Amino acid sequence: xxxxxxxxxxxxxxxxxxxxxxxxxxxxxxxxxxxxxxxxxxxxxxxxxxxxxxxxxxxxxxxxxxxxxxxxxxxxxxxxxxxxxxxxxxxxxxxxxxxxxxxxxxxxxxxxxxxxxxxxxxxxxxxxxxxxxxxxxxxxxxxxxxxxxxxxxxxxxxxxxxxxxxxxxxxxxxxxxxxxxxxxxxxxxxxxxxxxxxxxxxxxxxxxxxxxxxxxxxxxxxxxxxxxxxxxxxxxxxxxxxxxxxxxxxxxxxxxxxxxxxxxxxxxxxxxxxxxxxxxxxxxxxxxxxxxxxxxxxxxxxxxxxxxxxxxxxxx
Numbered sequence: 001x002x003x004x005x006x007x008x009x010x011x012x013x014x015x016x017x018x019x020x021x022x023x024x025x026x027x028x029x030x031x032x033x034x035x036x037x038x039x040x041x042x043x044x045x046x047x048x049x050x051x052x053x054x055x056x057x058x059x060x061x062x063x064x065x066x067x068x069x070x071x072x073x074x075x076x077x078x079x080x081x082x083x084x085x086x087x088x089x090x091x092x093x094x095x096x097x098x099x100x101x102x103x104x105x106x107x108x109x110x111x112x113x114x115x116x117x118x119x120x121x122x123x124x125x126x127x128x129x130x131x132x133x134x135x136x137x138x139x140x141x142x143x144x145x146x147x148x149x150x151x152x153x154x155x156x157x158x159x160x161x162x163x164x165x166x167x168x169x170x171x172x173x174x175x176x177x178x179x180x181x182x183x184x185x186x187x188x189x190x191x192x193x194x195x196x197x198x199x200x201x202x203x204x205x206x207x208x209x210x211x212x213x214x215x216x217x218x219x220x221x222x223x224x225x226x227x228x229x230x231x232x233x234x235x236x237x238x239x240x241x242x243x244x245x246x247x248x249x250x251x252x253x254x255x256x257x258x259x260x261x262x263x264x265x266x267x268x269x270x271x272x273x274x275x276x277x278x279x280x281x282x283x284x285x286x287x288x289x290x291x292x293x294x295x296x297x298x299x300x301x302x303x304x305x306x307x308x309x310x311x312x313x314x315x316x
Contacts, residue, residue: 008173008174008176009173011173012169012170012173015166015169016166016169019162019165019166019169020162022162023158023159023161023162026158027154027155027158027159030151030154030155030158031151031155034126034146034148034150034151035126038126038128038144038146039128041076042128042130042142042144043130045072045075045076045084045142045144046130046132046141046142049068049071049072049142050132050133052068052071053065053068053069053132053134053142054132054133054134054135055068056068057134057137058134058135065086069084069085069086069142072084072142082145082146082147083144083145084142084143084144084145085142085143085145086140086141086142086143087129087140087141087142087143088138088139088140089129089131089138089139089140089141090138090139124147124148124149124152125145125146125147125148126145126146126147126148127143127144127145127146128143128144128146129141129142129143129144130142130144184216185216188216188217188220189216191208191220192208192216192219192220192223195208195220195223195227196223199223199226199227199230202234204227204228204230204231204234207224207227207228208220208223208224210224267312267316270312271309271312274305274306274308274309275305275309277301277302277305278302278305278306278309281298281299281301281302281305282298282302284298285298285299
């Protein structure tokens, strides 16, 4: 179960990283496409109305610029936050001494330069500056302002979609841990551990069921094969041991027989000599040919040999 949880956690982390990267790339691509569209659109508008702006300035001054800008606004659909205005790129004053329009820092203004800046309503604006050559007039140009609320909304939608995907994947991962993890990993591992313990104590019975062709199934098949080999070796060892025991018993029995034979031969030798003496002396006495002194000597010999035989019997 713990192994399945670790695997699912690793899978979930990889999915989260991939989803986050994909979301970041999608948001970045959307913003770049928006920038590119605004740049191309505004460059075209600035190019088309450049003659009118120049003519308006030369004929009516600021009023001519106002009129040309109104034509620009009327010629293109504007959404909330969008706008067109005239800005100066360097500070100067009109003939009456009053300053004209808003001054934009020169360092932020290059041809086609795009910058973003927050406005007072916390909405973000995409501002595009395009210089317009008014000949003898100070350097100035058009400022196109586009609201980035649409991009922000798409960004939020992308983030929410990513979070929803990650949440769904988390839920599925938990489900897989409880269902597939227990069935495909935890239970087979438990059976493998139990089988290993039985092998450790010498029990090679109850082979594991082998289903499928994954690594766990291959391990189960290997354990079954090892159990079969160990069981065969155990049977052969038991048979050889039994045979050796029987052989040792036979050798011991033969050794006992040998010992008994030696003992019997020794007894026969030790008892045979005095018995022969006793038998010979008794035969002489029975023949009646001996004198009284010889009979007495033979009787004493018989008594001595009888004592010798009795002593041998006691030693046995």
